[in-house]
Amino acid sequence: MEDLFLPGIALTILIGIAYITGRLADGAHERALRRDEALLPHQYLDSGDAVPDDITLHDSKLVTGKVVIAEDRFRNLLARLRIFVGGRLAAHEATVTRAKREAILRLRTNAKGASHIIGLRFDSAELGRGMIEVIVSGTALYTDHRPTGGRPSALPDDGVNISHRNLLAEFASGSIAFLLICWGIYTASGLAVEWAANSISVQEEVAIWSELEPGLIAEHREDYERSLPERYLLGLVNSIPKEAIGPAKDYDFDVLIIPDDSPNAAALPGGLMLVHTGMLELVDTENELLSILGHEIGHYNGRDHLEGIGREVVGVALSAMMFQTDAVLTTWAASWPKLLADRDYSRSQELDADDWSLRILMAKYGHVAEASTTFAKLGQLQGDRSLLDYLSTHPHPRDRVERLEDMAREQGLPIGEPVDLQVAFENFLVRTGEIPASALEDRHQFNLTNTGH
Template identity: 75%
Template sequence: MEEVILPGILLTILIGIAYLTGRVADGVHDRALKRDESLLPRQVLDSGSNIPGDIKLHDTAMVTGKVVIAEDRFRNLLARLRIFVGGRLSAHEASITRAKREAMLRLRTNAKGASHIIGIRFDSTQLSRGMIEMIVSGTALYTDHRPKGGFPSALPDDGVNISHRNLLIEFLSASTAFLLICWGIYAASGLLVEWASHEISVEDEVAIWSQLEPELINHHRTADDRSLAENYLVDLINSIPKTALGPAAAYDFDVVIVPDPTPNAAALPGGLILVHTGMIDLVESENELLSILGHEIGHYNGRDHLEGLGREVVGVALSAMMFQTDAVLTTWIAGWPKLLTDLDYSRSQELDADNWSLKILMAKYGHVGEVARTFEKLGNMQGGHSVMDYLATHPHPQDRVDRLYKMARDQNLPMGEPVDLEEAFEDFLVRTGEIPESAREEGRKFSLTTTKD
């Protein structure tokens, strides 16, 4: 959740800066317009093309005025919200009227000495993203009436179509409507995603995702395709009694070790588990390692990986609807593997997955020793509790430690001696014929993150 809250605070600050700078620029421009308009002689402005009958015409001339206006970031954001929820784009109406006034000011300056300007027409052209050229044209009439004095320009529509609501009120109104609509869509789609994730069979899940990652899922890797450490992790999962795996027993699990110092692991569709080297370096016993793998297996049992992915799809779709572009969708589709590894599950999903790690350790070793050891280390790395813990999707590691030990006590689950990770890995290498028994007798050491094929 920190990944959402902190960018949200930054976004709010940027929106505030955009609002304040935009209002300052608006004020400066409006005062300059009023000053310059007051200096111009009093001219009769008319969008009609009829020459008044009470004047003596001496000469006529075609006059124009043009101005280029740039995008106001705050008004643009407000307009996008309004497009999504419906209603008048009053945020841009004021900008367009100001552009008309500026263009009229330049037209009137070019018509110096004219008493009337008739046939006034406005036109606009988009130059590029965020820039529009406003052009006004008309016919200047030079008559026996000499204009005197000055007064602010009155546009043909006199600005009657402009909303006088404060932009902050308009922004809050549009934002509230937008958030309510998004919340409604997200809540409804969330129920649908939850239902669909439990209805999709493992076979269908593998068939769907094998189209996206055929090398890892469709063409399932063999022992020759994996490293020795990856083969050990797969063997460790396969050594779990099938009855302890729950619905996840239908998966043909594969494990990929990712060279990343961050202590993390992730469950991807199709039974593919990613384990960072940082996580392997953190654990000291096979029990710890299986607790982590058991936690990821628990996510498969809860279908959490599909639910999280489905909600991400809904969020991206809402973003694409708002910004009216498929670029967001294209970017998401291109980077879906990384997105899956970064998915945050809810607190309840994380705690349910912890329950499965207890069941799996008990089934494998007959005790649950070291079930919370990794979380103890992560808690020491993260530090104590903070206000952000209440906003985080994952429970604080120390809370998970306390809960796991409480569950073990409540179920009378024994705590036993752990299996040293290096010794367990060496046993695997000897058992599979990767190294001879004599290599162990010679005192050679084999580590999961340093052993080469």
């Protein structure tokens, strides 16, 4: 969650700075325009080309006024949001009008002594990075009329084309529309990914993943290539009664231990389960360990591993397609609807996998001792519940402990004696002939985290 909150705080500060500095610059420019417009003599401005009949023309010439004006970053952000969601680009209207007024001022300054300026024409061009150039041209008429002081009889815009809506309100409405559109896209794509994942058979999944990761899947490891702890874990998985595994019984499972201190495990396509050494150091009984492996088997039954990969691929593809050069800000903003779209879905997956771990423990041992112990330990490490837990894709470990205990009590599942993990591993080594029973005098010599091949 820090990946969302910390950049979000920084971006909020930057947006606030952009808003304040932009409004200060707008105010300063508006005041300068009003002052200069009041100082210039009154001149008749007309977009028509006809020379008035009531004047005596002495001379005429072509005059121009040109200005380059830059959009502030806040208006640029607001305009990008509006381009994405559709609607009126009000953020640019006031800036364009001020640019026209500035160009008119420079045109009139170039037409000193002229009483009329006719044939006014505006041209504009985008120079990139939020800069626009506005050019106004016209014909200055030097007549027997002398211009008097005061404002011009016509300005480039009298305000009807400018939105007077507060920019912060405009930003809020654009952001909400943007988030809703992203949420809809992610939700719809998630449903499509779920359908696709459930349409792929185990055999098709293995075939596809073998092409992507041939070293892990296509060339399935032989037993001698696994470490002793990996052989033990795989033997524990294979000792589960097939009828208790569910649809995942069609997988040819393998277990790979990853040297990582974080207490975690994962299910990869093709039946490869990853277990961190940090998780092995956390558990004390074989029952705890099997509840973890059973949880990962539950993910295979729900096709969660495929759906998770599919959602990530869709998210990256949509970000690249929709956001392009605006990826830093808009991708961060779009990650919130993605998080909310995935939150309930991922939590449901986790709870369903917990249900499978309970069934597998019962089928293996005839009781469900230690079914929630690992989550209790993780809860101690994670601490009390917070707002971040509400947004997390995983339920708080303590909630999972309460749920598993309630399920066991409601179903009348017995709580038996757990099997010490060290004893179970040593018995495995003796049973498979890896070591003689006499070698077990030093009980710290053989454990899951320091025993090699």
